[in-house]
Amino acid sequence: MSDHAEFIIAAFLIAGAVVAVMLGAIMLDHRSLRRALAKFPPRGEGDGA
Amino acid sequence: MLKYANPTFFLRLVAAALPWLWGATVLTLCAGLYMTFLVAPADYQQGETVRIMYIHVPAAWLSMFIYTVMTLSALGTLVWRHPLADASQQAAAPLGAGFTFICLVTGSLWGKPMWGTWWVWDARLTSVLVLFLIYLGLIALWNTIEEPLKAARAAAILTLVGVVNIPIIKFSVDWWNTLHQPASVLRMGGPAIHPTMLWPLLVMAVGASLLFLCLHLMGVRNEILRRRLRRMSYLAAEAADHVLEPQPEARA
Numbered sequence: 001m002s003d004h005a006e007f008i009i010a011a012f013l014i015a016g017a018v019v020a021v022m023l024g025a026i027m028l029d030h031r032s033l034r035r036a037l038a039k040f041p042p043r044g045e046g047d048g049a
Numbered sequence: 050m051l052k053y054a055n056p057t058f059f060l061r062l063v064a065a066a067l068p069w070l071w072g073a074t075v076l077t078l079c080a081g082l083y084m085t086f087l088v089a090p091a092d093y094q095q096g097e098t099v100r101i102m103y104i105h106v107p108a109a110w111l112s113m114f115i116y117t118v119m120t121l122s123a124l125g126t127l128v129w130r131h132p133l134a135d136a137s138q139q140a141a142a143p144l145g146a147g148f149t150f151i152c153l154v155t156g157s158l159w160g161k162p163m164w165g166t167w168w169v170w171d172a173r174l175t176s177v178l179v180l181f182l183i184y185l186g187l188i189a190l191w192n193t194i195e196e197p198l199k200a201a202r203a204a205a206i207l208t209l210v211g212v213v214n215i216p217i218i219k220f221s222v223d224w225w226n227t228l229h230q231p232a233s234v235l236r237m238g239g240p241a242i243h244p245t246m247l248w249p250l251l252v253m254a255v256g257a258s259l260l261f262l263c264l265h266l267m268g269v270r271n272e273i274l275r276r277r278l279r280r281m282s283y284l285a286a287e288a289a290d291h292v293l294e295p296q297p298e299a300r301a
Contacts, residue, residue, distance in 0.1 A: 004098045004162040011101045011155040015108065019260065022147045026267045033274040040281045 054132050056273045063266045070263050077256035084249035092246075101159040103250055106234070107257035108152040112180060113215055115145035115261065119187075120212045123205035133269065135201035136276070138208065139191055140268025144261060146184035153177060164228055172221035173229035176214060183211040197276070 085103040092099035119141045125134025156174070157167045168174065187204050194200035222231045233241040240247050 003096045007098060007158045007162050008100050011104055011158045014154050014158075015104045015151045018147050018151050022144060022264055025143075026264060026271060029271050030267065030274070033271060033278060036278050037274060037281070040285065 056132060056136075056276075059133060060270060060273060063270050067263065067266060070259060070266070074256060074259040074263055077252060077259055081249060081253035081256045084252055089246050089249040095163060098159065098162050099246070101155055102246075103253045105152060105155040105159055106250060107254040108148045108155060109177070110235075110254060111257055111261055112145060112149035112152050112177065113218060114258070115141050115148060116180065116183075116208075116212065116215055118265075119145065119208050123208040126201050126205040127209075133273075135197070135205070136269045136272035137265070138201070138204060139272050140265055142184055142187045142191065142204075144264050144268065146181060146188065148257075148261070149177065149181040149184060153181060160228075169228050171227040171229060172225040173218065173227050176218045176221050180211075180214055180218060183207075183214065187211075197279070 081103070085100055089100070089103070091097050119138050122134045122138035122141065125131040126138065153174075156177075160169075161167050187207060190204050190207060191200050194203060219232075221227060222229055234247065234250065242250070
């Protein structure tokens with residue numbers, strides 16, 4: 001890889017970083033929701049959303 | 050279809066499907082990256098810089114595809130009142146913004162060495178920027194309106210208004226003179242690029258679509274849990290109020 005290598009590397013790194021941020025945000029949100037729900041007594045199946 | 054509308058059933062389905070979907074996503078993206086850097090040839094005019102295409106084009110396709118998913122979800126909210134439709138719409142908007150951002154930034158990084166400029170206000174670039182702003186507007190709308198049902202309806206209406214931008218993005222390169230090149234894969238008469246470049250591009254596009262599917266399912270799962278948490282908090286507050294209020298017989 002010779003010509004404009006910095007542009008190619010930057011494009012893939014930025015894309016990877018954006019995907020990592022999206023995945024991280026979703027996983028952190030999921031963890032905090034699970035923790036908050038665990039404070040309530042368990043309910044039966046089929047109670048909907 | 051009604052079975053899939055049950056959020057509890059949906060949560061169970063997502064828990065079973067996600068490990069397999071993540072496995073397929075990682076494998077496809079690894080194969081796509083291998084083909085991008087080690088199989089696909091350099092372009093005779095653009096040289097190695099053409100490799101940005103393998104991330105830019107899938108991100109561009111996804112930015113429009115995600116908006117189409119949101120439009121269908123908006124119809125689900127307004128017409129069929131499907132219980133998962135607004136959760137799907139709410140989960141898709143940040144992902145749409147993310148992939149559109151990737152499309153804009155990688156396009157800019159491709160444009161600088163090829164066109165000599167980071168940005169031009171031509172029809173394709175401007176309409177994609179408008180799509181990005183619509184995504185941000187939808188996220189802001191969801192966060193501004195506190196009542197979830199009202200927020201879902203308002204966001205669904207804005208989504209349906211904004212869908213007019215999708216054909217503008219797609220056909221902007223045909224309707225106006227733009228610096229951006231015309232469509233070379235999804236066009237009448239078949240793809241115009243060589244199979245040695247087309248296959249890596251398609252594999253990357255499948256990988257990116259699987260990635261969106263995984264992230265979207267995880268996002269919808271979070272929205273279902275958030276609604277469950279809101280309802281349980283409400284029930285707990287109501288029960289606490291009931292305990293605090295003096296009962297008629299207790300007063301007598």
